[in-house]
Amino acid sequence: RxxxxxxxxxxxxxxxxxxxxxxxxxxxxxxxxxxQRWETYLADQEETFAELSEEVLPGVV
Structure with missing residues (x-):
C-alpha cells in the first residue's frame, strides 16, 4: 500500500x-x-533467517 x-x-x-x-x-x-537497501538486506540475511526458522520450528519450514 x-x-x-x-x-x-x-x-x-x-x-x-x-x-x-x-x-x-x-x-x-x-x-x-x-x-533497494531493504532488498539487499533481505537477500544477505536469507540464509540466517532459514537457519533460525529451522531452529525455532524444526522440520516445519
Whole structure:
C-alpha cells in the first residue's frame, strides 16, 4: 500500500533514503528503509533467517 510520509532532509540523508522506501514494523518500533537497501538486506540475511526458522520450528519450514 502506498502513502506519503514527510521526513526532514537531514534525516533522509542520514538514513540514505531515496524516493521509494519500505516501512517495517520491528518489535516496538517502526523502521524506514530505502527500498533497494531493504532488498539487499533481505537477500544477505536469507540464509540466517532459514537457519533460525529451522531452529525455532524444526522440520516445519
Amino acid at each position: 502506498q502513502g506519503r510520509i514527510t521526513i526532514p532532509p537531514p534525516l533522509r540523508a542520514y538514513a540514505g533514503l531515496s524516493r521509494e522506501c519500505v516501512v517495517n514494523g520491528a518489535n516496538t518500533r517502526v523502521e524506514i528503509w530505502d527500498s
